[in-house]
Amino acid sequence: MNAMTGNIALDYPQIVAELKAELSRLSHGRFEIGDDTDLLGDLALDSLQVMNLLLEIEDKFDVSIPVNILPDVKTVRDLALQIENLVREK
Amino acid sequence: MGLFDKFQGLSAARRELGTLGIDPFAVEIEKILSPTEGIIHGRRTILAGTNNYLGLTFDPDCVKAAQTALAAEGTGTTGSRMANGSYANHRKLEAELAAFYGMRDAIVFSTGYQANLGMLSALAGAGDVVLLDADCHASIYDGCRLSGAEVIRFRHNNPEDLAKRMRRLGARAADTLIVVEGIYSMLGDRAPLKEIVAVKREHGGYLLVDEAHSLGVLGERGRGLVEEQEVLADADFIVGTFSKSLGGAGGFCVSDLPVLDLVRYSSRPYIFTASPSPATIASTRQALTKLAAARDLRARLRANYERLHAGLAGMGYTLGASPSPVIAVVLGDRLEALRFWNRLLQHGVYVNLMLPPATPNGVSLIRCSVSAAHTSEQIDAVCAAFADLRADAGIVAAELGTGT
Numbered sequence: 001m002n003a004m005t006g007n008i009a010l011d012y013p014q015i016v017a018e019l020k021a022e023l024s025r026l027s028h029g030r031f032e033i034g035d036d037t038d039l040l041g042d043l044a045l046d047s048l049q050v051m052n053l054l055l056e057i058e059d060k061f062d063v064s065i066p067v068n069i070l071p072d073v074k075t076v077r078d079l080a081l082q083i084e085n086l087v088r089e090k
Numbered sequence: 091m092g093l094f095d096k097f098q099g100l101s102a103a104r105r106e107l108g109t110l111g112i113d114p115f116a117v118e119i120e121k122i123l124s125p126t127e128g129i130i131h132g133r134r135t136i137l138a139g140t141n142n143y144l145g146l147t148f149d150p151d152c153v154k155a156a157q158t159a160l161a162a163e164g165t166g167t168t169g170s171r172m173a174n175g176s177y178a179n180h181r182k183l184e185a186e187l188a189a190f191y192g193m194r195d196a197i198v199f200s201t202g203y204q205a206n207l208g209m210l211s212a213l214a215g216a217g218d219v220v221l222l223d224a225d226c227h228a229s230i231y232d233g234c235r236l237s238g239a240e241v242i243r244f245r246h247n248n249p250e251d252l253a254k255r256m257r258r259l260g261a262r263a264a265d266t267l268i269v270v271e272g273i274y275s276m277l278g279d280r281a282p283l284k285e286i287v288a289v290k291r292e293h294g295g296y297l298l299v300d301e302a303h304s305l306g307v308l309g310e311r312g313r314g315l316v317e318e319q320e321v322l323a324d325a326d327f328i329v330g331t332f333s334k335s336l337g338g339a340g341g342f343c344v345s346d347l348p349v350l351d352l353v354r355y356s357s358r359p360y361i362f363t364a365s366p367s368p369a370t371i372a373s374t375r376q377a378l379t380k381l382a383a384a385r386d387l388r389a390r391l392r393a394n395y396e397r398l399h400a401g402l403a404g405m406g407y408t409l410g411a412s413p414s415p416v417i418a419v420v421l422g423d424r425l426e427a428l429r430f431w432n433r434l435l436q437h438g439v440y441v442n443l444m445l446p447p448a449t450p451n452g453v454s455l456i457r458c459s460v461s462a463a464h465t466s467e468q469i470d471a472v473c474a475a476f477a478d479l480r481a482d483a484g485i486v487a488a489e490l491g492t493g494t
Contacts (some may be wrong), residue, residue: 068240069239
């Protein structure tokens, strides 16, 4: 069972794993990505890249992620927690 | 962290430009000669990056209307319409815009940027959802931010992606505000409006179309993409600007919905700013009359942009979209684009340099905007400059989702 089925809520470790995989792809594997990796600082993503990251991962979790969350997102963990909330609220 | 530390990145970027001896974001047009020519760096230059689509900035009737209003009504209104009163001509322009679209009413804003800021921040609020195309203009993003609404992007020009997000919203979809543009300013591509309207019909919601770059350009009467794709009745709100095809400054929104009149009382970018000057309103009114009748100008504009598009495509350049007055040449990286832009200027051609993150998909663009006022000789001169650079530019065609 996975997120695409919508039958089971994803938990934090699964979300983080998906995020790391996507970020690794986005940064061409150049960085070691951990929970505390800073999206803008460590990965040098610009604001548009971070918004586009949301587009990429939304379908994995079958949620729409409002861009309003971004001011509260600095690290991978921040983003994962926000997504976890959205998935739970679904 | 100090107050000014946030500028360090910008400072470094500008120093880099300084070493190249150019700053494409601080170009001074030392003298403007016509809608399509100016003096830059002391030399006569073809202006192919001005958004002056119909070339009306020097139209004698528009200039005369502005001069007459200037003498009769003064240099400025010195206040906002709500606090200090509207002039009769503000309301006349609104009535004329509403009549042009066959809609109930219009609101005039002081700039195009403020039109989006004013409409979005008033229409949407905390607890509402705005669904916007990912490539929407900064004024739309900023309006959303000011609104406090939940903002969800959908993939650019992808109605299926919009529908997916509408489905996820469930019952909330019916009260969603969907925002798209007629012609997108970066790549020059058109929205698939018919398909977007079909999604709206299925799921509900309200549609706002920003026709900033398509007003006066598309449609038999110049009403934009809504007219060209015959979906005028499905657009709940149409936003536009006076600063492109109308050759002035200001913005507007037209709508058939009675709520528009209430927007005036809740839109901070409308309330807390000075109203457009009498000369601006007068030239815009005159230009609107011309625009509606300007089939000849639209035909000339089309001939010009098709000529330039075909010329550049024929040289092997990767272009952002099918022909429109906004023609984006996709280049490899920032530095290559910067050098290319500079060499075009040295060839006597002024265009726009567009760099990430202002551009989609991280591409660097040379953006041309074509005018009906360009002569075919000027279009050929622009083509010739691109041809000269083609040989040694070392262009790497960047991957782009849209076709050419």
